[in-house]
Amino acid sequence: MGKPKAKDLADLRGLAIPGAEINLRVTPKAARNSLVRRDGAVRVTVTDPPADGRANDAVRALLAKAMGVAPSHLTLIRGQSARDKTFRYDGG
16 A cells, blocks of 8 residues: 555544544545545545455555554444445544
């Protein structure tokens, strides 16, 4: 996964509340990595394929960067093999 540019990431620092659940719509194998927030919905595109959990890891890294937290503080709780995913912020 290449490093995302700041212009390709929405500012999601306001979601960094312990126990918060973040719902995402993910598109793997995209042309570039991006994370946008429109009308309350968060859409993520990653260049990694969905094989072996690589896309999920890339989504976790992008979400963590947009939230300003460590990737280890995000847990994928729903949607391991689906496009609609829910992450929980476990940090403090």
